[in-house]
Amino acid sequence: QQQVKQSPQSLIVQKGGISIINCAYENTAFDYFPWYQQFPGKGPALLIAIRPDVSEKKEGRFTISFNKSAKQFSLHIMDSQPGDSATYFCAALTDKLIFGTGTRLQVFP
Amino acid sequence: DAGVTQSPTHLIKTRGQQVTLRCSPISGHKSVSWYQQVLGQGPQFIFQYYEKEERGRGNFPDRFSARQFPNYSSELNVNALLLGDSALYLCASSLWGGGLEKLFFGSGTQLSVL
Numbered sequence A: 001q002q003q004v005k006q007s008p009q010s011l012i013v014q015k016g017g018i019s020i021i022n023c024a025y026e027n028t029a030f031d032y033f034p035w036y037q038q039f040p041g042k043g044p045a046l047l048i049a050i051r052p053d054v055s056e057k058k059e060g061r062f063t064i065s066f067n068k069s070a071k072q073f074s075l076h077i078m079d080s081q082p083g084d085s086a087t088y089f090c091a092a093l094t095d096k097l098i099f100g101t102g103t104r105l106q107v108f109p
Numbered sequence B: 001d002a003g004v005t006q007s008p009t010h011l012i013k014t015r016g017q018q019v020t021l022r023c024s025p026i027s028g029h030k031s032v033s034w035y036q037q038v039l040g041q042g043p044q045f046i047f048q049y050y051e052k053e054e055r056g057r058g059n060f061p062d063r064f065s066a067r068q069f070p071n072y073s074s075e076l077n078v079n080a081l082l083l084g085d086s087a088l089y090l091c092a093s094s095l096w097g098g099g100l101e102k103l104f105f106g107s108g109t110q111l112s113v114l
Helices: none
Strands: A004-007 A010-014 A018-025 A033-038 A044-049 A056-059 A063-067 A072-077 A086-093 A097-099 A103-108 B003-006 B009-015 B019-024 B031-037 B044-048 B053-057 B062-068 B074-078 B088-093 B109-114
Touching: A004 A044, A010 A018, A018 A086, A018 A103, A033 A063, A033 B053, A033 B088, A044 A056, A044 A063, A044 A072, A097 B044, B009 B019, B019 B088, B019 B109, B031 B074, B044 B062, B044 B074, B074 B088
Parallel strands: A010 A103, B009 B109
Antiparallel strands: A004 A018, A018 A072, A033 A044, A033 A086, A056 A063, A063 A072, A086 A097, A086 A103, B003 B019, B019 B074, B031 B044, B031 B088, B044 B053, B062 B074, B088 B109
């Protein structure tokens, strides 16, 4: 019940395309849903986050869509760039942060 | 401003040994959390410390312990190392104990157990 399931495991997108990563959870006590971006050799960095009382949040090219009834949320990266190539983790928070298993995104020119 | 700093960056140990990993939080941050990231997986929560007190503990054996010092730096200790302890150990800091919404991670210590 404390798990956050993430898909796909890997994603290849052409430059300018849309990258979509999906996550699902079971525990309704989660009250904050961040996305982290991790480059090789670095720790994860907070990218964007949403609370369950909001259905969508947009920051630049990054958008989170949140479906509370389905207990699902997703990250959309518009106009994907080679610099976006990284591993992306969804996460959910109660008294601790629970991470998904990660999606390795590769954006080709 | 310096971010979260961890030392050492890489470490090689053998089974049964003990290891100590160190973390300095961002200046002004009073809470430190430790995570284990196995290759190809998401980080898993080990401990959170705030004002030198343990605030949370993940599902890890008692071989794992930690402490936080008056200057808010922290150490993670792992005893009786197993091959399965090989992972990237991440430290994250936040302003206060409940400030997990804004976690700032260091680059980690890569531990290899042979």
